[in-house]
Amino acid sequence: MKNNKSNVHYIHYLSQNTREQLVGAFFIITLLVISSLVIFKIHSAKMFDETITFHTYMTNAQGISTETLVNISGIEVGKVSNIDIAEDNKVHIEFFIYKSFEKLIRTDSTGELSKLSLIGNSVIIITAGSPGLPLLPAKSVLNIKEPITTDDLIEGIKPVINNMETIMTNLAAIVKVIEPDSIKEGSRNLISVMKNLNHITQKISTGQGLVGKAIYDNQQAEQLTSVLNRVEKILQKIEQRVDETQPLIKNVTVLGNESRNMVSEIRHSLDKVNKELEHLPSLIKDTQTLLKSTENTLKSMQQIWPLSNSFPQPSKELLINEGGLHD
Numbered sequence: 186m187k188n189n190k191s192n193v194h195y196i197h198y199l200s201q202n203t204r205e206q207l208v209g210a211f212f213i214i215t216l217l218v219i220s221s222l223v224i225f226k227i228h229s230a231k232m233f234d235e236t237i238t239f240h241t242y243m244t245n246a247q248g249i250s251t252e253t254l255v256n257i258s259g260i261e262v263g264k265v266s267n268i269d270i271a272e273d274n275k276v277h278i279e280f281f282i283y284k285s286f287e288k289l290i291r292t293d294s295t296g297e298l299s300k301l302s303l304i305g306n307s308v309i310i311i312t313a314g315s316p317g318l319p320l321l322p323a324k325s326v327l328n329i330k331e332p333i334t335t336d337d338l339i340e341g342i343k344p345v346i347n348n349m350e351t352i353m354t355n356l357a358a359i360v361k362v363i364e365p366d367s368i369k370e371g372s373r374n375l376i377s378v379m380k381n382l383n384h385i386t387q388k389i390s391t392g393q394g395l396v397g398k399a400i401y402d403n404q405q406a407e408q409l410t411s412v413l414n415r416v417e418k419i420l421q422k423i424e425q426r427v428d429e430t431q432p433l434i435k436n437v438t439v440l441g442n443e444s445r446n447m448v449s450e451i452r453h454s455l456d457k458v459n460k461e462l463e464h465l466p467s468l469i470k471d472t473q474t475l476l477k478s479t480e481n482t483l484k485s486m487q488q489i490w491p492l493s494n495s496f497p498q499p500s501k502e503l504l505i506n507e508g509g510l511h512d
Contacts, residue, residue, distance in 0.1 A: 235284035236263065239321070241296070241329045246276040248298070248307030248332075255280050255309045256299075262286040265309070278329075280309065290327075291318040297330035307332075 243249075246268065255263035263282035271277040282290065291314020299308040309329060314321070321327065 236281040237284060237287055237323045238266070238279060238281045239290075240324065240326050241278050241280070242271060242275045242326065243278060243329060243331050244275060245331055246278060249276075249278060249309075253280075253307055253309060255282055255311060257282075257286060257289045257311045258313050260286070262289070262311075287320060289313045290321045291315055292321055293318055294321060295328055295330065298332040 249265060249268065251265050251268065253265040254261050255265070263280055263286075265278060265280045267279040269277050290311065294312055294314040296309055296311040299310055311327070
């Protein structure tokens, strides 16, 4: 009997009133939990928040439904509420955003469908407008960029596929021409080269050869360092000589420029002299003509008496030999 009493649940020892109070408490707690969850769901879903409606028209509304969300700056701000066909056969989409996000939509705001619309999970993404511009009025039309369709994507991929097909065909032709024996011979040569490189590195690591001694032999390293130091000193001296000759080079450059200017001036003067010499024969002819005319005039005056004895005879020195002038 004692064992049977010890196995009885403690609730059987409570009175009927206490049992009813416990049941009521459990029921009230459950009701409060459910009510809290419902209130939290309503608050998170913004079911009773004030909304603003906008419209857009699209030729292809691929992936859009009444469950499509509206996103601004990564925040879910609304949802598509209605889809129908307009008079011009375009797809009329009506969507709303919550009043609390109204200030994000300005007159310069635009929208586009997410890239995932190609696989059916689309989201309308709207860019936040500039704060300095006015708000976009309710029931206004917002331009939404239409996504690329599957057909357009396939058409864009076709050239790539054709190029890949051509590349594979050319590669197959190249592989077909390659002889297996040549590949084997090339692999053998490559193995031989790798063995030689391994042998060289082993020689260097053991300090053999010029490079090995330069790396591992202290005396050779010191000699190499000494040679490099001497080379550095020689280069410094050469640099010093170059610095010393720079003023001379500048002077030579200046002298050369002056010489070129002088030569150009001499050429200009010679051109002027040549032009003057071109007029010299005509000047000589005019002078000879004048002298002959003067001589004739004097002869005529001598023939007139009594004036003929008054004028002296013309000197023969005034006569210019035309052949002598040309000489």
